Amino acid sequence: MHVLVIGAAGMIGRKLVERLAGSPSVLGDAIERLTLADAIMPAVPEALQSVTTALTVDLADAGTAPKLIAGRPDIIFHLAAIVSGEAEADFDKGYAVNLDGTRALFEAIRREGQREAYRPRVLFASSIAVFGAPFPDIIGADFFATPLTSYGTQKAIAELLLADYSRRGIFDGVGIRLPTICIRPGTPNKAASGFFSNILREPLAGKEAVLPVSEDVRHWFASPRAAVGFFIHAATMDTNLIGPRRNLTMPGLSATVGEEIEALRRVAGDKAASLIRREPDPVIAGIVAGWPSNFDASRAEKLGFRAESTFDEIIRIHIEDELAGGLP
């Protein structure tokens, strides 16, 4: 089978490719061809080096989508996006990539199918940013999309397109509405959501971290490993079970910052927890107050999607996957 990963250099893209390389039969059939595309050159996994083509592309270029689809991939992971902050700052760029680039991909599939029968599986990374405050305490499966950012708007539009193209049989799509990924590997960044990961990742590495909000802030999380699992499951599941509502809120863990810190204390001790420095930031607190805190993901759960149920587990996954299994 031919697998295409768009956004293969991103955090989830890299982990997904590692997973494909490490478990050759994870998608069922063997991967005979792997195409990795991103705005920056994606890393080629050694185990699949002989069948992999890595490309740098701009999804906003008219020629990109037809070029990617000309190879008739059987499974397409579409993870590429201009992230929230940038899509808000640069209106044209956000719409060009997140809306037009995604639509161009979908259209390229349709055109290829008009040439010769073709109906690939398409797994699309959506986001809980399709929802906008005010929220009920628990956001149900039929809560409406009223995004409060251009990024969330673009994701919500892509979800609608994915459902319509799937309904028409142009491709077999599943929209994966990701929780906030925690613990993000790497270094602290300035995203408003960065602290959720920073306050665990940095102390686990023996470093100080800043907490800009109060401990009672509640949010919705899944590990990077769970996120990769969502995409693998969506690529291999029986999509006849989904019906026409093709976009699914993924399962996650609803937890407070205080619960994050308690889990850190249990897993890594008081010394690690003491590395968190409280430095209230009213701007970040204000942004975060508009975010959802809990979902009813039973629809996705019934379809076999799984996430973590405790923060202890999320921290242990980080230690296993990023810290070679041990604390410093």
Place this chain on the structure above:
Amino acid sequence: MHVLVIGAAGMIGRKLVERLAGSPSVLGDAIERLTLADAIMPAVPEALQSVTTALTVDLADAGTAPKLIAGRPDIIFHLAAIVSGEAEADFDKGYAVNLDGTRALFEAIRREGQREAYRPRVLFASSIAVFGAPFPDIIGADFFATPLTSYGTQKAIAELLLADYSRRGIFDGVGIRLPTICIRPGTPNKAASGFFSNILREPLAGKEAVLPVSEDVRHWFASPRAAVGFFIHAATMDTNLIGPRRNLTMPGLSATVGEEIEALRRVAGDKAASLIRREPDPVIAGIVAGWPSNFDASRAEKLGFRAESTFDEIIRIHIEDELAGGLP
């Protein structure tokens, strides 16, 4: 003030223009300029002849939106659309007009505003087709958009764009999610929803009508006069009261076909009601079974939108507006 009506030759467009011509101050300030655009040449109202420009345009042409916006209209009624059946039959045309045409209009406003400060009021005709079965008994204000047609998808996408462009201050938009309009004037058509109007309009004119579904079919209605009222109210209301959720399910009347017929009997007598011929059509019954039947429109009601509360009223409006006030 300069008023632009796109889709001015359609049923609601014509009635809206008649209303503007008949009540010169209905929008507050006097209409100093009126631009009417449609795919077919719109009729020019005599009372506003000296200030009206009528144009035939194709909203899917790249040049159309900038041309319409170059005149910097203060109020824009966007009623133009490829209707549901045609958008389903012709994928490219539906997306080209309903999505790309609408987005081109919104983008032309943004470009004009970048040239010189500009923030018109935009009133957009959306549809309950943004919703898809299965439904709760009463569809609430926060029920999600999961359209089951390409037309509904295009309307739902336009709603998302309207909300994002309004949030960013590019224009001041209100999305008007119309009930099924009843009684549609004119002649019986083949739209699956046509019978809802046919079984009243034809008997009121002394003619036979065909009823293809059972009398317990329930649906959601408003008169053409109410629909025009929605747009006028949206054009003149204080939009600060709406908040970021710019798309509103309009009030309507939830009624069964049996209730329609009883109202016909009360208003026009047994003889009129006896002109309805039962001719069950399983195809139409199947289509209609997927349609919503009742909404909670209290949000729009609190914002001052009004529809009819009985079918007697809907029938009387038809007699007043279409039959010169009398029955044959």
